[in-house]
Amino acid sequence: MSIKKTILSGLSDRQKEAVTHTEGPLLLIAGPGSGKTRVMAHRVAYLVAVKKIPTNNILAVTFTNKAARELKERCERLVSYQKEFLQVRTFHGFCSRILRFEGENIGLSRDFSIFDEDDQKKVIKRSFEDENIDIKQHSPGKIISVISKLKNSIISPEKFSNEVTNFSEEIISRIFSRYQDILLKSNAVDFDDLLLKTFHIFDDNKYILDKYSDLYRYIQIDEFQDTNPLQFRVTKLLSDQNRNLCVVGDPDQSIYSWRYADPTNLTEFKKSFPESTTITLDQSYRSTQNILNAANSLINNNSARSDKNLWTNNGSGGKLILYETNSEEDEARIVLNEIKRLNQSENIPLDEIAIMYRVNAQSRSFEVICNRLAIRYRLIGGVKFYDRQEVKDILAYLRLVSNKSDDTALLRIINTPRRGISDRTVSEITRLAREEGSTIFEIISLIKEEKIKTNLIPRAIKSISEFIELVNNIFEVSNQMDITDLINYIIDKTEYRSYLRRDEEKSITRLENINELIASSDQYIGLDSDVQLSSFLENLALVSSVDFLETGDQIDSNSEELTLITLHQAKGLEYKVVFLVGCEDGLLPHMMSIGDIEALEEERRICYVGITRAKSHLYFSYSTTRMFRGSFGGQILSRFITEIPEHLIVRKRNMGYSNFHMPENSVSYNKDKLDLKTQKNSRSEKLIFLTGSKVKHDIFGEGIVMKNFGEDGEVLFSNFGIKKLMWNYAPIILLEDQNEINFIDPEIDSA
DNA sequence: ATGCTGGTTGTTTTT
């Protein structure tokens, strides 16, 4: 009895109801900040401690790895025994596991590779070559998207080829078949296959389905509004017997329709489980009432919503602030100056502040100004860690060692680092593999042993033979080494580091990335040696950029940092202060969706997600001009902001840093813009300091920039007088941009 | 075999 009390203490009546409803299907509609994760964790604890359900009979599925980790941690805090058997996984992670165990039923061996989008594109390109179709007419990305849609609708290549109605579909059909053939030969799956093949295994093998539905007697699915039809069908199969399925979601936060997520799954759920109970959580424990009012009135513009109005006991809070600026850089300056103020004057730690935007490309201007103002930040997403060349190269070696059929991995590294294997040689080998219907690895082995006739020159044969010996050698030692040693071994054997050093500019970052990869493999050393490699690879394939950055942070620092993040990735997170930037028609809502009512409503939900991330301070900003496809365009305030009641927002208009200073300071202004361009490529930041800026010199201390000649200039220091400094070489940082922003209060402006 | 250059291309969100 006391255990029960402990688990239920501190929960609202509604929350208690959700936690204790364990038998039979439950639909939990949970608004932002309504304590959803808490309820889910307590529900699991309730199942274990009160209902005495063994932990291994419980399966909790989330959308992201981060959510999975969070939920698992919270459950583990509440559950006292056998917590290691709790299954908390992402959909993809769960399916991958099923396939490792049961994949042999469908011709998939345990060591299958998981292909990411990059790999997929290469396979698509190869498919076009195999089919002798000119790829120039088609974009691989589009084809992948179509194939993905087909897979999510459970349409096989064979079925699709029978339904073809026009020439373009005919081509897609042929490519689809080839693509799937190559994957099968490579003993590989793509992300959709993880779900699709799991579905087929359950659907076709009653005894396997029985085994797992008997095991997972209690199933809990998070972010249900983001599941696609395929995921729902897997879920239905698994819980059809026991019907102890709890799905948690919020239709207003459905933002993944482009990945074929289907929010009508929520209503489908009611149809499939007519005996289900629905509980709605709409009390927010996160945001102020002003923020919730803004969110409510925005989302009310969407059609066909069930009425759900967020409310809170947190009090109304301050008003929301809208910054109107004249350029992208001004926007970044103003936002970051305010962040600096919040941090220094109001003592708000940087890690409680986030800048959120619609598209990744928007992060650039903020990064540049962050560097200039010496604000530490972490960029979530963007160029993903595991997407970097050097990381992918090393992973390709590991993949090939783990799965010799992985042609895509092989082709990536056959001549990386350079070992004298030409493109011509590679295409000859690929051609042979296609003709013989075997893998490239097999073909090269045959060539080496002179068991197959080729028109390759002896030198080429020698090169590829050495390559095969290298791979075989790595393979042999792989069983006797920890994963970390194995990676080091590969790097040594291939002389990968000296290969990187040839590009002086980029080598430092790249070597760092390699070291980080090695460091990240460390946590697998405890595992059995035969699963170290495969679980390392699997986790890397299924882990998102968000997750990776997090683990990376734990290793190297605990210093606080500002977060830069897309609105999509921000779902599920919360910050004390949120800056929703780029609130412009064409950006939010995105151009692609204007004119399409359904797409527009999804954009509105994206905006809604952003707003509801904020606990106490919410800022919007937009710029009246923005660089787009190489030319400047005029922008207008996002229609979504005008849907928020005016009395909730304080507008602050910036008179324009750029316009003010261009005439008297045009040199530095232009230099400044140049800076913005070069920033991205080189790690060494070129600093140009504008006159009037406050700077800090390692030796001379604080000073004010008096003159700026571009490359160099003069700075006045209180104790050392005027000094001439080269901006690129002097040990200085910018304390305060000279741009002391000129705001005009709306009242004064109109007066 | 490798590296450079100039022309062409596409542009949202990601497990």
Place this chain on the structure above:
DNA sequence: CAACCAGCAT
């Protein structure tokens, strides 16, 4: 404006 690629020069 970028990233990418094909074709050319080394």
